[in-house]
Amino acid sequence: MSLTSRVLFTPPTTIKLSPSLPPSSAFCPLKTPSLSSISPHPSFLRFTHITKSPSSLFARVFSSFNSTATTTPSTMGDAPDAGMDAVQRRLMFEDECILVDENDRVVGHDSKYNCHLWENILKGNALHRAFSVFLFNSKHELLLQQRSATKVTFPLVWTNTCCSHPLYRESELIDEDALGVRNAAQRKLFDELGIPAEDVPVDQFSPLGRILYKAPSDGKWGEHELDYLLFIVRDVSVNPNPDEVADIKYVNQDELKELLRKADAGEEGLKLSPWFRLVVDNFLFKWWDHVEKGTLEEAADMKAIHKLT
Secondary structure: OOHHHOOOOOOOOOEEOOOOOOOHHHHOOOOOOOHHHOEOOOOOOOOEEOOOOHHHOOOOEOOOOOOOOOOOHHHHOOHHHHHOOHHHHHHHHHOEEEEEOOOOOEEEEEEHHHHHEHHHHHOOOOOEEEEEEEEEOOOOOEEEEEEOOOOOOOOOOEEOOEEEOOEOOHHHOOOHHHHHHHHHHHHHHHHHHOOOHHHOOHHHOEEEEEEEEEEEOOOOEEEEEEEEEEEEEOOOOOOOOOOOEEEEEEEOHHHHHHHHHHHHHOHHHOOEOHHHHHHHHHHHHHHHHHHHHOOHHHOOOOOOEEEOO
């Protein structure tokens, strides 16, 4: 597998991009920073503006982040956040999402925590890049997951195979052929479902489209994402991570339609994620037909960004 096709680890960054930087296409090809370019920073969550050329983009500022470090209330949020699940709390503050405009141009980055606060979303400061994986087995059944009870946003809802974010790191910022997003998808399929990287090679993901949507979760949290829709047909080994996933199931088209009926009727307390429902209502079944015919390439349209409500 080539260097750009591997999921590379980059420590959390503390850089905030200047809005005046050029569009994301200027980030490719990307280079790994040398150790001489790294300087200490006093606070994990403090941001610094870049005034150098784009070539210095990845001369990142790293911190000696300690998971027990304290931060100010303005950064960490309200006191009730102290009760947040430890794993989810770590991810909310360590993960740096890629901020984009409505044309999918990279404009900066911010913590997962800040990107999902509904007050920030309402201010228009939190649109970030995301992906949704739809994994089918050789029987053309779709793998669904129920999000864990400890998830900060949309706990215990049923959704597509894997939904997450490419992070602000070199391997996941690659725009060409959506390679950065595909690298992120491979990483999260392992993190959430224990699916080995060799079971889901990055070149086997088919990016079919992009949607832009906004959805509240519980009044404090929500989503505002530019979401890449990735399809893949593979038989895989699955070992769900209980910190991320409560349950899984494979469904055929008829079984999914019955699931939709139950959700609409409020039966069994069954709920679906808003992004999954948008994809179901607008694209999924016609794209599923292409899965069964082996003609997924005919369904792809990565030029358009569909604004869905």
